[in-house]
Amino acid sequence: MTARTIGLLSPPLIAVVDDDEAMRHALSELLEVIAMNCRTFERAEAFLASYAPGIFDCLVTDLRMPGMSGLELLRELKARNSSLPVIVVTSSTEPESRKQVVESGAFAYLIKPVSDERLIRYLKAALARMQ
Amino acid sequence: MFHKQELPHQLEKGRPSRESGEGATDMRLADLASESVIVCDAEGVIRYWNPAAEALYGWPALATIGQQMDELFAGHDLHAGHWRQLLQEGTWQGPVQRRTAAGLPLTVSIRQTVRYGASGVPHDVVEYGRGNQLAIVRDGMSERSEPYRATAACWELDMSEARASIEQIVALADGDVIGHLKRNPDRLDQLLSRSRIVNVNEKAVRLFGGNADREAMIARPILNYWPTECRHVLAELLVAVLTQLAWRITQTRALNASGSLQEASVAAWRSLDGSRADKIYLMVNGVVGDDRSAWELHASEDRYRKLIHHMPTALWQVDARPAGEVFERLRSEGVTDISSFLEAHPELIELAKDVVRVTEVNREAVSLLHGRNAADLVKPVRYLFAATPKLANRVMVAHFEGRRNYIEQAKVFTFDGQARDVVFSVTYPTPPEQLDTTFITMLDVTERLRTEAQLQRLEADHAHAARISTLGELATSIAHEVKQPLAAIVTNAETSLRWLSRDDFNIAKIRQLTTRIVSSAHRANDIIQRIRSLAARETPERVPLDLGDVAEEALFFVRHDIEFKRITLSINTAPSLAQVLGDRVQLQQVIVNLLVNSIQAVSQPGRPARRIWVSIEAIDGGAVLFSIRDSGPGIAEDNLNRIFESFFTTKVGGVGIGLAICQSIVRAHGGCIRASNHAGGGAHFWFSLPGMSSSTERPMESIGP
Numbered sequence: 001m002t003a004r005t006i007g008l009l010s011p012p013l014i015a016v017v018d019d020d021e022a023m024r025h026a027l028s029e030l031l032e033v034i035a036m037n038c039r040t041f042e043r044a045e046a047f048l049a050s051y052a053p054g055i056f057d058c059l060v061t062d063l064r065m066p067g068m069s070g071l072e073l074l075r076e077l078k079a080r081n082s083s084l085p086v087i088v089v090t091s092s093t094e095p096e097s098r099k100q101v102v103e104s105g106a107f108a109y110l111i112k113p114v115s116d117e118r119l120i121r122y123l124k125a126a127l128a129r130m131q
Numbered sequence: 132m133f134h135k136q137e138l139p140h141q142l143e144k145g146r147p148s149r150e151s152g153e154g155a156t157d158m159r160l161a162d163l164a165s166e167s168v169i170v171c172d173a174e175g176v177i178r179y180w181n182p183a184a185e186a187l188y189g190w191p192a193l194a195t196i197g198q199q200m201d202e203l204f205a206g207h208d209l210h211a212g213h214w215r216q217l218l219q220e221g222t223w224q225g226p227v228q229r230r231t232a233a234g235l236p237l238t239v240s241i242r243q244t245v246r247y248g249a250s251g252v253p254h255d256v257v258e259y260g261r262g263n264q265l266a267i268v269r270d271g272m273s274e275r276s277e278p279y280r281a282t283a284a285c286w287e288l289d290m291s292e293a294r295a296s297i298e299q300i301v302a303l304a305d306g307d308v309i310g311h312l313k314r315n316p317d318r319l320d321q322l323l324s325r326s327r328i329v330n331v332n333e334k335a336v337r338l339f340g341g342n343a344d345r346e347a348m349i350a351r352p353i354l355n356y357w358p359t360e361c362r363h364v365l366a367e368l369l370v371a372v373l374t375q376l377a378w379r380i381t382q383t384r385a386l387n388a389s390g391s392l393q394e395a396s397v398a399a400w401r402s403l404d405g406s407r408a409d410k411i412y413l414m415v416n417g418v419v420g421d422d423r424s425a426w427e428l429h430a431s432e433d434r435y436r437k438l439i440h441h442m443p444t445a446l447w448q449v450d451a452r453p454a455g456e457v458f459e460r461l462r463s464e465g466v467t468d469i470s471s472f473l474e475a476h477p478e479l480i481e482l483a484k485d486v487v488r489v490t491e492v493n494r495e496a497v498s499l500l501h502g503r504n505a506a507d508l509v510k511p512v513r514y515l516f517a518a519t520p521k522l523a524n525r526v527m528v529a530h531f532e533g534r535r536n537y538i539e540q541a542k543v544f545t546f547d548g549q550a551r552d553v554v555f556s557v558t559y560p561t562p563p564e565q566l567d568t569t570f571i572t573m574l575d576v577t578e579r580l581r582t583e584a585q586l587q588r589l590e591a592d593h594a595h596a597a598r599i600s601t602l603g604e605l606a607t608s609i610a611h612e613v614k615q616p617l618a619a620i621v622t623n624a625e626t627s628l629r630w631l632s633r634d635d636f637n638i639a640k641i642r643q644l645t646t647r648i649v650s651s652a653h654r655a656n657d658i659i660q661r662i663r664s665l666a667a668r669e670t671p672e673r674v675p676l677d678l679g680d681v682a683e684e685a686l687f688f689v690r691h692d693i694e695f696k697r698i699t700l701s702i703n704t705a706p707s708l709a710q711v712l713g714d715r716v717q718l719q720q721v722i723v724n725l726l727v728n729s730i731q732a733v734s735q736p737g738r739p740a741r742r743i744w745v746s747i748e749a750i751d752g753g754a755v756l757f758s759i760r761d762s763g764p765g766i767a768e769d770n771l772n773r774i775f776e777s778f779f780t781t782k783v784g785g786v787g788i789g790l791a792i793c794q795s796i797v798r799a800h801g802g803c804i805r806a807s808n809h810a811g812g813g814a815h816f817w818f819s820l821p822g823m824s825s826s827t828e829r830p831m832e833s834i835g836p
Contacts, residue, residue: 019694020615022651026622033629064611066694076200091614092607112618116625 012057012127016040017047017073018089019065027060030116044068048076056084058107058126060119063090063097071097074104085126089114102120166241173253175200187239187262188448189232190331191285194400194412218253221245232398237262270488284415286334290351291409297370308370312363319366323354326369338415345615349789355812365397365413372411423815424494433676444572445496449512451530451559451569453486458531469531473524480523484513487759499553499575501545510636515571518542518550526557530569535559545572552577590795595668597792598720602666604727608691612658616651623648664716665723671714671799675823678711678718678755679704679747689730696734696741705745709754709822713800718820721793721804725759725816728741728789732763732814750819754802758817765808774806793818 014036016027026042031038042046044061045068059077063070070088077084085107090097098109107129108122135671166479167184171177177200180192188195195203201214208228217223223243231237248254289667290297300318303518304311312319328348336345339356348356357365398414405540457479458469465473492508502508516523519541529537541555560568629646630636639651665688682702686693694698711718726743733741742762750756775794797804797818804818 020619022616022647022654023622024621026619026626027648029640030622031628033626033633064691064695067697069695073163083460089618091618093652094607112614116620116629119622124674 011035011037013037013039013055014123015047015051015056015059015061016071017042017044017059017061018067019043019062023062030119034120044073048073050076051082051084053082053084057130058123059084059086060088060089060123063088063092063101063114071100071104074101075107078105081099083130085129087122087126089119143714144550146700164259167262168262169195169258170201171200171256171258173218173255175256178202178255184260187227187231187260188237189398189414189723191412191414193285193287193330193332194232206230217243217256218245221247228765238734250645255575271455285332285336286353286413287330288369288411289327289409290325290411292327292371293322294373295407296322296325297373300370300778301374308367309363312366313631316529320354321360322369323357323362324368325773326353327351328353328356333392335415338762368397368399368413369411372401383386444574445495445499445553446493447489447508447512447515447571447573448491449487449569449571450490451487453528454483457483461531470524470528473527480527483527484516486509487512487729489515496573499545499551499573500543501547501549503546515543518544519555522555529557530559533559541819551575551817552708590799591668594671594717594720594792594796597789598665598716601720601723601727601789602662602688605692605723607687608659608689608695609662611691613655613662615660616655619651619656620648623651636786665719667716669716671717673712673714675710675715676715676718677708678757678820679708680745681713681715681718682722682745682757684715685726686720688723691731692727693743696730698730698733698741698743700743701746701809703744705746705748708747708749708755709753709824711800711820712823713820714796718800721796722757724789724793728816729759729761729763729814733761735764738763749822753822755822756771756817756819758813758815760809760815763811763813765812766806766814769807771806771808775804 014031016024016038018027018040019022019042021042024042028038028040039050039056041050044065047059047061048068049052061070061073068076070090073088074088077086086105087108087110088101088106089110089112089113093111101109107126110119110122135820159370164181164183167187168179168181169184177195177198180190180195182192184195185191190203194312204227207230213223221243224241226238226240229237229239239260239262241258243256243258243394245256246254296318300308300311300322303315303318312322316391328351331345331348333345336343336348339358340348343351343356347793352823353365354362360774376535385686396415400412401408401410461469461472488511489509491504496502496508499506500508500514508514510673522539526537526540536558537554538556541553542550544550553575554667556574558572623644627641627648630641630644656814661684682704686700686702692698726745732738733743740762744758746756746758748756750759775790794804797820800820802818804816806814806816809815
C-alpha cells in the first residue's frame with residue numbers, strides 16, 4: 001500500500017458518494033472553499049470502480065442510495081482491507097443503522113443536515129489519522 | 132234428434148261470429164235488437180246470442196255459444212223432428228216453454244227462419260223471441276230482480292289448478308264446507324287463487340274489475356276480483372258444482388252482500404262439454420239499477436281502500452278541487468305565469484292551504500307523522516307544508532301547469548314536532564278522472580340520509596386514517612426525502628458564509644450557491660406539500676384526472692424505497708387514455724398502498740429478483756385499468772378471497788385496513804378492484820375505473836367516502 005504524502009502543495013483528495021445531486025454539489029463547494037480536492041460519485045459502484053488504495057484521502061458517503069448502499073460499500077472496503085477513512089453522512093437516525101456502520105469500520109457517523117464545522121473537524125481528524 | 136258434434140274450441144270463448152267474417156254487420160245490428168236473437172248452425176249449435184237473449188234467459192252469450200240448442204233448453208215443448216221439419220220448410224212460429232238459467236219456467240214466443248246457402252243447403256237458423264213477463268211474476272220470482280237480468284255478470288273459470296284444493300276441502304270439511312272455509316280462510320284463499328278467469332263479459336268487468344279491463348282480468352285468479360265478504364259463498368258454490376255428479380244441475384246461492392245487492396244471487400254450472408270438465412261458468416244476478424252501482428263502488432272502493440291502507444308508502448288523498456276552481460278563474464283572467472302570480476299573491480297560497488283538504492290517509496301516513504289516528508291527518512293540507520312553506524307554491528305551480536306529477540325532497544313536521552326528510556310526491560288528477568283525488572305520497576328518507584352522511588364521514592375518516600398509517604410505514608423514506616434538500620441548503624449556506632468571510636470572496640460562487648439554496652428550498656417545500664396533501668383530511672372531491680399522472684405522484688412516496696431496495700420497477704402507460712373522474716388524493720392513496728404492498732412482498736428475504744410491473748391501459752367500455760404485478764411470493768390461496776376484508780392482514784404489525792380502504796375508494800369511484808396470483812409468479816392486483824367520455828364530464832362535486 002502506497003501512502004500518499006500530504007503536504008501544503010498537494011491538497012487532500014476527498015471522494016463524495018451521494019445519490020442526491022444537490023448534496024454532491026454542496027459538499028464539493030464546501031471542500032473547495034476549505035481548499036480540499038474532491039471527486040463526486042452518484043453511486044457506490046461508480047466509486048468502487050475508481051477506487052484503488054492510495055488515490056483518495058477520505059471518503060464521505062451517504063447510506064441510503066439506490067443500488068449498493070453506504071453500508072455495503074463500507075463492508076466491501078473492509079473486505080478489501082482498505083485503510084481509507086470513511087465518514088458517513090446520512091439522514092437516518094436509527095441506532096441500529098449507526099451500530100452497523102460503526103461495526104463496519106466507519107470513521108464517523110454524522111446526521112444530516114450536518115454543520116460545516118462539524119464535518120470539517122471530522123475530515124481533518126480522518127486525514128490526520130491517515131498520516 | 133240432433134247428433135252431437137265436437138264443438139270448435141274458439142266458439143266457446145265468446146262471440147267470434149260477431150267479430151269476424153260473414154254476417155258480422157248483421158250481428159252487430161242484432162246486438163241492439165229488443166227481441167232475443169239466437170243464431171244456430173244447421174246442426175243446432177248456437178253461434179250467436181244477443182244481449183236481449185241474455186236478458187230473457189239469464190244465460191250469458193259466453194255460456195251458450197257452442198252449445199246445442201236442445202241441450203240448453205232440454206225439455207222444451209217442441210216436438211221431436213221439429214228441427215228436421217224446420218230445415219225443410221224454412222220457417223216456424225209459435226210459443227215454447229223453456230227454462231231460465233235460474234231454472235224458472237218461461238213461455239217464449241219464437242219465430243225461427245232458416246237461411247240457405249248458394250247451393251240451397253241450410254246455412255243457419257235465426258230465432259227471434261219475446262218472453263211472456265206475466266209468467267215470471269206468476270212464478271213468484273221477485274218482480275224487481277227479473278227485469279235486470281241484463282245486468283248478469285258472467286265468468287268462465289278454469290278450475291284445473293284448483294282440483295287438489297277442492298279435494299282437500301271436501302275431505303276435511305266433513306259435510307260442512309261453508310263452516311270449514313270460514314274456519315280456514317287460508318284454504319279458501321288458496322282455492323280462489325287457483326281458480327283462474329278464462330273469460331268474463333263486459334258486465335263482470337264493469338262490476339268487479341275495478342280499474343282492470345277484460346284483458347287484465349283474464350288468466351288472473353278470481354280471488355283478485357271477488358268481493359271479500361262473500362268469498363266463502365263462491366268457494367262453497369265452486370266446491371258444490373265440481374263435486375256434484377250430474378252435469379246439468381245449476382247451483383244457485385244468495386249473495387250476502389250489503390246495500391241494494393241483498394237480493395243478488397250467483398249461479399254456477401259446469402261446461403256441458405265433457406272435454407272441458409274443468410271449466411265452470413258463473414253468473415251473478417242482482418238488483419243493479421245503475422252500472423256504477425253500490426256493489427261496484429263498494430267492491431272497487433273496498434279493494435282500493437285495502438290497497439292504500441296496506442301500502443308501505445304513506446299516502447294522502449286530497450280534494451284539490453277548490454284549487455282547481457281558482458286556477459280556472461285565473462286562466463280565464465289571462466294569467467299564464469302562475470309562478471310570478473303566486474309570488475305576488477301569497478295570500479292565495481295561504482287560502483289554498485286551508486280550503487284544500489285531506490280526505491283520506493293510510494296507516495303509513497299516520498305513522499310517519501306520529502299521529503294518533505287517521506282523524507288527526509284528515510283536515511286542511513296546511514300541516515303538510517309547515518316545514519317547507521315554499522313547497523306549497525311549487526305544488527300549486529305544477530298543478531296549474533297541468534303536470535301529472537310533482538316530486539321533490541322536502542322536510543315535514545310530525546305532530547310531535549320533529550322534522551323528517553321525505554320524498555314528497557304529488558299525483559294530480561286529469562279530466563275526465565275524478566277531480567277530487569289528488570294523491571300525495573311521502574317516503575321517509577330521514578334515516579337513510581343520516582346513515583348515508585354518517586357512512587360517508589366514517590369512510591372518509593377511515594381512508595384518512597389509512598393514509599396516515601401508510602405515511603407512517605413510509606416514514607424513513609419520507610424523512611430522507613425531506614432531509615436531503617435541507618442538508619444541501621445548510622451546506623450551501625455555510626459555504627457561502629465561508630466565501631463571504633474571506634478577503635478573496637468569489638461573488639459568482641456566492642450567487643451560484645444562493646441560487647442552489649433557493650432551488651433546494653423549493654424542492655423541500657414541494658415535498659412537504661405532497662406529504663401534507665396525503666396526510667390532510669379534506670372532503671373528497673371529484674375532478675377529471677389522468678390516472679398516469681396520479682400514478683407518477685404516488686410513485687414519489689415510494690421512489691426512494693424502490694431505489695434503496697434495488698427493486699426494478701417498470702411502468703407502462705398507454706397513450707391517450709381517457710380521463711377518470713375522481714379524488715386525486717384518494718386515488719393516490721390506492722396506488723401508494725398497492726405499491727407499498729408490492730415493495731414489501733418483493734423485499735422479503737430469499738426473493739431472487741425484485742421486480743414490480745405497473746401498467747395503465749384502456750379496457751373495453753372506455754374504462755381505465757391500473758394493474759400492478761410483483762415478483763414476490765404471491766398471495767396464499769386461502770387468503771385470496773379475504774384479502775379485501777377489513778382487519779385482515781398477513782403483515783407483522785399490520786392493521787389490515789389498507790386493501791379494505793382501497794376497495795371502498797375504488798367502489799366509491801364506480802370501479803372494482805381484484806387480486807390474484809400471476810401465472811408467472813407473484814401477486815397481481817388491478818383496479819378499473821370508468822373512463823370519462825365528453826358527455827359525462829361534470830363539475831366538481833362531493834363524493835364519499
